[in-house]
Amino acid sequence: MSAFNFASGPARLPDAVLARAQQELLRRGADGACVAERPFTGAAFRAMLAHARQRLAELLALPDNYRILFLAGGAMHQFSMVPLNLLGHSRRAAYADSGYWSRRAMAEAARYAEVTLAAQFAGSAPLAAPPLDGWQLPAGSAYCHITPNETVDGVAYPALPDCGSVPLVADATSSLLTAPLDVSRFGLIYAAAQKNIGIAGMTLVIVREDLLQRPAPLVPTPFSYRVQAEQHSCVNTPPTVAIHLAGMVFDWIADNGGLAAMGEINRRKAAQLYAAIDASGGFYHAPVAIGHRSTSNVRFHLADAALTEAFLAAAEERGLTNLRGHSQIGGLRASLYNAMPEAGVAALIACMADFMRRYG
Structure with missing residues (x-):
């Protein structure tokens, strides 16, 4: 893994x-x-x-x-x-x-x-x-x-x-x-x-x-x-x-193709993660308006905030680390900078889907 x-x-x-x-x-x-x-x-x-x-x-x-x-x-x-x-x-x-x-x-x-x-x-x-x-x-x-x-x-x-x-x-x-x-x-x-x-x-x-x-x-x-x-x-x-x-x-x-290639890959990574959040039926929620969402820092929350610690623990068991949101805001945050491969986003989406099956 x-x-x-x-x-x-x-x-x-x-x-x-x-x-x-x-x-x-x-x-x-x-x-x-x-x-x-x-x-x-x-x-x-x-x-x-x-x-x-x-x-x-x-x-x-x-x-x-x-x-x-x-x-x-x-x-x-x-x-x-x-x-x-x-x-x-x-x-x-x-x-x-x-x-x-x-x-x-x-x-x-x-x-x-x-x-x-x-x-x-x-x-x-x-x-x-x-x-x-x-x-x-x-x-x-x-x-x-x-x-x-x-x-x-x-x-x-x-x-x-x-x-x-x-x-x-x-x-x-x-x-x-x-x-x-x-x-x-x-x-x-x-x-x-x-x-x-x-x-x-x-x-x-x-x-x-x-x-x-x-x-x-x-x-x-x-x-x-x-x-x-x-x-x-x-x-x-x-x-x-x-x-x-x-x-x-x-x-x-x-x-690796310069900034045009970086931009295309980063848009694709962020789009996949936001799509998983938006398709969760409210289990996960992104508080930023569409069109204003960062492709670098995807902020999201669980509808039941009490599940946040359980989610972070489940993610760490899969080797997905440092997803805790900023201390001033809480929730979750996935930073998808250039060095984050698409495989990392796919692994996070799979973890989110499994967690929702268990707790949704």
Whole structure:
């Protein structure tokens, strides 16, 4: 019996990447060093960094006026770094509330800026992303921040808002690289690595070059997008092993059809799981409106919440782990990132059907 990890993050890595990592990461080269030991100022690391950056640019069809930064830390660091780097002479920033993580980003930004609520999601079932019209963007807004996929709530934007000349900023931690993306619609995208990029400890920032001229005077040097761009993400010691793993993941995506193929497979996986939920006659329930359901994080509940622990135990007996919902919400959540094979979804659906036969 195969085991499948449905964790929201740190999440499953592709099997082929794990196999390659076993061969490469801890093996000493001719220089006497393994990947974890090589200095970030050396030619070997710089070549690996350049490869990862180029491969990602190719996957995203990145326009020439964008820079890729590989930064230490997680997405929560960016909740502060975005306003510190993008406010410029403005004191205003707009944020859209689409769920748990957008509210966390908004609360942090309020320490540095006058935050305007640009749009708000429906707070009662069925849950939905904010409507795409009628957004409030006050004059002088430095940027508008969205979380296009809410990992906790299982809510995803069906399309992007039109913010006019205001740069659109996105926390794409749980959605980047799961499908094709028009980067030119954004001023800045950031994504922590532990979903579809690699291991925890690194965050990607993709930023339009004109926005690099806005950092606050007192922003710490390692947190300055402009300085990191000028020094190719090497102002301080970067997360070298995490970048190496990320490059392997980018290679794996490219070797398996690129983002178009990832998008098709991810839509198919999510459609199969949502269909099983919707066909259960209410035994299982997905609280997010059709059209707003995440393909990355499928949130669902049992009609009888008292059965949740029994379901989790039954799933673990089958090797299906980390299906418990977020502590703030409860219920169940299956994260179907790129590395989750269709066999894992099929195994979960079979477990759900068997559990319903026993308890329905």
